[in-house]
Amino acid sequence: MNGITGQVISGTVNLNQREDFPGRALYINFTGEDGVKIRNPSTDDNSTHRYKTNNFIDLAVKIAEFFPSEICPAGQYSFPFSIQLPDWLPSSVMHANREDDATLGIFYLLKAEMKCSPGAFAGAS
16 A cells, blocks of 8 residues: 555445345445564464554445345445545555564555344344
8 A cells, every 4th residue: 555645545346236135334444454473482382472453544434325225135236435545544564574583564454344234134043
């Protein structure tokens, strides 16, 4: 994500819904996280890592609403979206130090998410 802070991310979510789905709304979520992983130097066991993350941005934009039925009917859909990014975002980065077995990074994720109707899957097994 280098060089796009303060700009607009635009795109289209294409949805191929094979059957009716109990969805209230479709969202685009943009999240940013920084993290660090450090191996415990007192052991050679690879499973003894310390890992710490921090979510520093979480934007959600509603791009479709299925109201009043709260059902997304079967069909093919295209939903355009745009998200304005703040101008303070740091660039993506990843750094690994093999000598210390340490990794740090800044990561971004953009995903579409359907919010379900309350109780939509109650009793489902």
